[in-house]
Amino acid sequence: MSRLLGCRSLLGALFICLLFLPFGANPYWLFVGNLILIYIVLALGLNILIGFAGHLAFANAAMFGIGAYAVGLLQVRLSFPYWLALPSGGLIAMLLGTTMAFPALRLSGIYLAMATLGFAQFTQWVFLNWETVTYGAGGFRVPAVDFSPLALPPKIGIYYLSWLIAVSLVAFAWNAMSSRIGRAFVAMRDGEIAAESLGVTLLHYKALAFAMSGVYAGIAGGLFAGLLDYVAPETFDLFQMITHKAMVMVGGIGSITGSVIGATLLVLLLEALRAFKSTQEIAFGTILLVFVVFCPGGLVSICRRYLPHWQEPLHVAQHAAILPDTDSGDVSDSPPPPARAEL
Amino acid sequence: MLLTYALATGLTSGALYALIAVGLVMVYKSTGIINMAHGELFMISGFIAYAVHVQLGLPYVSAFIAAVVCGFGLGMLIYRGALKPLMRSSLANVLVAAVAISFILKGLARAIWGGQGDYIPFPPILSPMPIMLGPVMVIPQQIIAVGVSVALMLALALFFKATRIGKWMQATADNVKAARLVGIRVEQVYVLSFGIGGAIAAVASVIMAPITLLYPDIGFNLFLKAFAAAVLGGLNSILGAVLGGVIVGLIEQLAATYLHSKFQEVSSFIVIMFALIFMPNGLLGQRNIRKV
Numbered sequence: 001m002s003r004l005l006g007c008r009s010l011l012g013a014l015f016i017c018l019l020f021l022p023f024g025a026n027p028y029w030l031f032v033g034n035l036i037l038i039y040i041v042l043a044l045g046l047n048i049l050i051g052f053a054g055h056l057a058f059a060n061a062a063m064f065g066i067g068a069y070a071v072g073l074l075q076v077r078l079s080f081p082y083w084l085a086l087p088s089g090g091l092i093a094m095l096l097g098t099t100m101a102f103p104a105l106r107l108s109g110i111y112l113a114m115a116t117l118g119f120a121q122f123t124q125w126v127f128l129n130w131e132t133v134t135y136g137a138g139g140f141r142v143p144a145v146d147f148s149p150l151a152l153p154p155k156i157g158i159y160y161l162s163w164l165i166a167v168s169l170v171a172f173a174w175n176a177m178s179s180r181i182g183r184a185f186v187a188m189r190d191g192e193i194a195a196e197s198l199g200v201t202l203l204h205y206k207a208l209a210f211a212m213s214g215v216y217a218g219i220a221g222g223l224f225a226g227l228l229d230y231v232a233p234e235t236f237d238l239f240q241m242i243t244h245k246a247m248v249m250v251g252g253i254g255s256i257t258g259s260v261i262g263a264t265l266l267v268l269l270l271e272a273l274r275a276f277k278s279t280q281e282i283a284f285g286t287i288l289l290v291f292v293v294f295c296p297g298g299l300v301s302i303c304r305r306y307l308p309h310w311q312e313p314l315h316v317a318q319h320a321a322i323l324p325d326t327d328s329g330d331v332s333d334s335p336p337p338p339a340r341a342e343l
Numbered sequence: 344m345l346l347t348y349a350l351a352t353g354l355t356s357g358a359l360y361a362l363i364a365v366g367l368v369m370v371y372k373s374t375g376i377i378n379m380a381h382g383e384l385f386m387i388s389g390f391i392a393y394a395v396h397v398q399l400g401l402p403y404v405s406a407f408i409a410a411v412v413c414g415f416g417l418g419m420l421i422y423r424g425a426l427k428p429l430m431r432s433s434l435a436n437v438l439v440a441a442v443a444i445s446f447i448l449k450g451l452a453r454a455i456w457g458g459q460g461d462y463i464p465f466p467p468i469l470s471p472m473p474i475m476l477g478p479v480m481v482i483p484q485q486i487i488a489v490g491v492s493v494a495l496m497l498a499l500a501l502f503f504k505a506t507r508i509g510k511w512m513q514a515t516a517d518n519v520k521a522a523r524l525v526g527i528r529v530e531q532v533y534v535l536s537f538g539i540g541g542a543i544a545a546v547a548s549v550i551m552a553p554i555t556l557l558y559p560d561i562g563f564n565l566f567l568k569a570f571a572a573a574v575l576g577g578l579n580s581i582l583g584a585v586l587g588g589v590i591v592g593l594i595e596q597l598a599a600t601y602l603h604s605k606f607q608e609v610s611s612f613i614v615i616m617f618a619l620i621f622m623p624n625g626l627l628g629q630r631n632i633r634k635v
Contacts, residue, residue: 050435056435056438056439103616103619103620106620106623107619107620107623109434109435110376110377110434110438111619111623113435113438114377114570114574114615114619115615115616115619115620117567117615118567118571118612118613118615118616118619119612119616121567121612122609122612122613122616125608125609125612129605129608129609238563239446242442242443242446245439245442246443249439276454277450277453278450278451278453278454279450279454280450281446281447281449281450281453282446282447282450282451282454283450284443284446285443285444285445285446285447285449285450286443286447288439288440288442288443288446289425289440289443289444289447292429292436292439292440292443293425293428293429293440296432296436
């Protein structure tokens with residue numbers, strides 16, 4: 001019996017439930033289910049970057065926005081069909097994401113976090129102010145995705161498209177993280193110099209980590225644009241980033257199953273608190289804080305403790321959340337670079 | 344005329360950024376943490392002053408004291424309550440926890456003092472009528488702001504030079520192990536730096552609120568600008584933070600005046616990215632040598 005309580009069976013059960021959701025659900029629950037699928041992809045992309053490759057970046061919401069804007073604008077401005085715009089949007093997000101690997105070669109820890117935060121704010125400013133292309137603060141409408149060749153109504157069509165993409169991206173992440181790529185990421189996270197001396201080319205693998213996370217966020221953005229038929233700049237703000245981060249932390253950093261669990265639970269919470277922005281902020285801040293302080297390994301670390309058959313590719317150590325800042329290591333023992341007394 | 348006006352405005356906002364950046368740098372120097380909730384300390388203290396002065400109708404001085412006490416206490420509370428236990432695990436966790444706290448504070452302010460987009464005016468100390476200072480027209484509050492900032496920085500310099508606690512902080516920033524060996528209570532120094540950083544943010548908030556207005560999202564905006572200033576100055580130099588603040592303020596105003604008002608918002612993000620990537624040691628910061 002306990003053999004059945006592994007993470008594969010949990011993932012399988014969740015996705016099968018989601019597969020049959022459209023048969024019993026009203027449009028609102030269909031929408032929530034679709035959001036869950038999209039956020040699974042987002043949390044997974046962020047977890048690959050933070051949990052596996054060990055780069056604390058704050059640009060995931062910006063990548064999500066870039067994907068949504070790219071897919072929407074390609075359809076509206078250049079009249080691409082959706083099936084062509086979606087991969088192109090993913091590609092654009094991937095390219096922009098990869099460029100961030102170059103600063104990441106020089107920066108780490110706090111510096112990288114702040115540089116990506118600056119990039120994220122810059123992206124939002126572009127969405128708001130480059131009116132000739134992005135339609136500015138009001139956002140713009142995207143034509144409903146046409147699934148008529150498959151004889152499906154648009155909302156059901158986009159749901160199954162999201163389901164298909166989410167399942168394949170989870171499977172892809174699972175396999176990639178079990179392969180040489182995942183091992184190289186984890187080696188890089190645990191010690192860049194050690195990884196390099198073992199033959200991990202930092203440039204390649206950093207670029208790959210940012211590219212993967214960019215593709216995941218970009219595709220999720222494209223699906224989001226298709227789901228809402230509408231793209232607006234304020235969707236991709238810092239709060240969006242906090243929701244992704246909370247999903248990763250709640251589920252379990254460095255765990256694929258964790259991202260899926262975290263995304264599912266927190267989308268439900270987000271929807272329950274939809275009416276009040278202040279309550280959402282307080283709730284998500286509190287959840288994130290509680291998990292970082294008291295349960296840094298997330299829910300997955302609890303499952304791992306009590307379920308012997310819970311096996312995952314390259315999960316982090318038991319006490320989890322090891323994201324060393326390769327420059328300074330333990331905070332309290334080696335302080336920031338010595339500074340002269342000035343002023 | 345346009346130029347002098349831009350310079351006067353830029354100098355005022357530069358003084359504000361410098362004040363907030365000084366708090367950030369103080370915390371960073373002694374603890375190695377960028378306090379992501381620093382902007383929210385500014386915001387909450389401003390709202391506390393507003394509550395005391397406007398909502399309760401108490402005199403300005405009591406509002407000022409309430410705000411400073413709130414900033415000091417909240418800064419210490421953030422460190423003691425949440426960040427301290429994380430210092431041993433990893434910097435990334437500390438950073439994420441601080442972001443989480445900033446969202447909690449922002450949510451609380453939004454719940455208590457109104458919804459998104461509500462800009463709350465804060466009464467200035469002197470009359471809001473602009474006066475002529477030579478050929479330049481300025482608002483009295485601007486002069487007060489610049490004056491208080493300069494005074495506060497001088498006081499801070501004196502604090503580091505002449506007081507025992509100031510010397511402890513310097514020693515801790517310089518070398519934690521050595522500081523421990525000579526009997527400095529490093530943990531208390533960390534707590535105090537967070538507190539003093541918060542108190543400076545509170546002072547800045549009370550002087551600047553009449554100019555910037557108050558709204559729940561102001562904290563994060565100012566945090567980014569102050570960070571731009573700090574990183575431009577070198578992140579571990581207090582003098583650098585002051586210089587960086589003035590430069591960021593001036594760049595912003597000049598960009599807004601001569602390019603387009605839209606560029607005011609974005610110039611600090613560009614400064615952050617540019618400074619981090621191309622000159623990570625900043626103007627006055629010390630070189631960070633990476634040891635293998």
